[in-house]
Amino acid sequence: PRGKEEEEKEELKFVGDFSFLGTANNFVHPVKVLMCSNSLDFTGAPLHQYEIAVKLAEQGMIKPIVLCVSDGPLRQAYEQQGIEVIVRDNPLEHIYQRDAYDAAIRSFSEEIKSYQVDAIYANTLENFFVVDAARAIGIPVVWNVHESEPWQTYFNRFGSEIAARALECFRFPYKVIFVADATRDRYLPLNSHHNFTVIHNGLDLSRLDKSENADSTRKSLGVAASDVVILVLGTVCERKGQQDLVKALFDLPEKWHNRIKCFVVGDRPSIYSNQLAGLVSELPKELQEKVTIVPETSETAKYYQAADIFVCTSRVESFPRVILEAMAYDLPIITTPVFGIREQVKPGINGLFYTPDRPDELATALNTLLEDESLRDLLAGNAKYVLDSLNTFEEMTQAYAEIFCEAYLSSQ
Incomplete structure (x- = not known):
């Protein structure tokens, strides 16, 4: 049996780890997060990401870099806040076969690696390929799902092979964050790795x-x-x-x-x-x-x-x-x-x-x-x-901050 001193050390280590995780405010340096948006328009999900990025950057909790496959007016808003925005072509453009998809993910993941980030945030189901690329290079990823369409058919437009892979991607993130209980419930059959959570949207009044x-x-x-x-x-x-x-x-x-x-x-x-x-x-x-x-x-x-x-x-x-x-x-x-x-x-x-x-x-x-x-x-x-x-904006952003910090620490 272990001695009392060993047990106390173990307990201290346990408490220490979780106090570090439990409050993002205690984090020593900002977590560098690649935030991948589905669009740069002033619409729901992109605006949601923008507000989280700006707030957590202001608080020194994260250092965001934004990546998107289409340009839009939010780019200027990010840049006015001193946040770098990368706009690049969609790596899945005209790709419908699994071998071509795998090659595109390998290339895209190498590009992501060059940004030297601590964690990745993929916004909406559209960015499933970001989740796959993050897994390929071992960078922890958080996936924010805003859609409530049926998962059984959502990815069909990519062809059956890529659609099947997209559904596998639900296993890879540190957390899959839904914005409503009803949406999470609809996707529960995909929660094989028990990584689903809900953070209700809060409005920055x-x-x-x-x-x-x-x-x-x-x-x-x-x-x-x-x-x-x-x-x-x-x-x-x-x-x-x-x-x-x-x-x-x-x-x-x-x-x-x-x-x-x-x-x-x-x-x-x-x-x-x-x-x-x-x-x-x-x-x-x-x-x-x-x-x-x-x-x-x-x-x-x-x-x-x-x-x-x-x-x-x-x-x-x-x-x-x-x-x-x-x-x-x-x-x-x-x-x-x-x-x-x-x-x-x-x-x-x-x-x-x-x-x-x-x-x-x-x-x-x-x-x-x-x-x-x-x-x-x-x-x-x-x-x-x-x-x-309902959830306040402060409660919502704090919850995202803690998940970013936990995701980063999970890979250390």
Whole structure:
């Protein structure tokens, strides 16, 4: 049997190790992290990564380098914060066979090695190849999954051999971080290595622009004082289902036709966008003039500030930033109850639910809030309390910091 002194030494070593892991603030030097983004647009997952990178770099917890296979406006935002951004071609471009994939991963992993990082962060399922490259060179990797689409078919567009390899990649990270319990639950069959965890998104309230008041923003957008403003915000696409709103307007009682104003913010050219515009053109003339489709913009604050009701029409969504933002701007919410949205919105407390692809239900919910201003005010008034009950931005970034430090230490 071991002596008491040996046992005490072992205990001290154990406690020492875990106190080091337990608080990232105690870490002696920043962990150098290669942060691989799926895009450099001002959209959900890339913005989430940006905010984490900037905050943890400010706190001296990590030294981020950003890598992405496409350029975009977030690049300038990173560089203004003194964070290096590398934009390179996608190593999987035109690759559908396993042998070509393996060769591309070998080459890409050597490139990653040259950056001499302590850990790697892969953002979204799109970056599964980053996880594979990290494994090849023994650098610990953290994979942040934002998608709630079915894993069984998500990677099929890469061909069966590469799709099968992508699913194997769930075994490799130090942690696979999901942003909602519902999404993690959907992916549980892939948790063979018990490395799944959930960190709910938190919103950086200090970055919200509330400089203008509602009256001035409404005026600048050409909204009449008596109009009830309905806002849908997010990339116009089939997954986000904005056509539900336009279809719901057909079922809205006529008395509201000249008393509402709808903004659909986040348009980009696509077949779905063309169909949306086509639907608007079929509305009664009076209603057509009440619907404005706005291209993608980083200046979303004025639309939130001008709004009276926020609508989310998504079919698939994990823990959307726009719902958190709508709460932060004290808006009542009408939304589909898909995946992590159920973890954000409490029906009858700060919002109402409707079934995706049921514009008749959406019309009923809209009519309820249009008719009942006191209910609208109640849901709006509860928004801040529901937001306060969710993960804060500080809690979220601290959780990521600790995982980065643990991942680095796991390889030492």
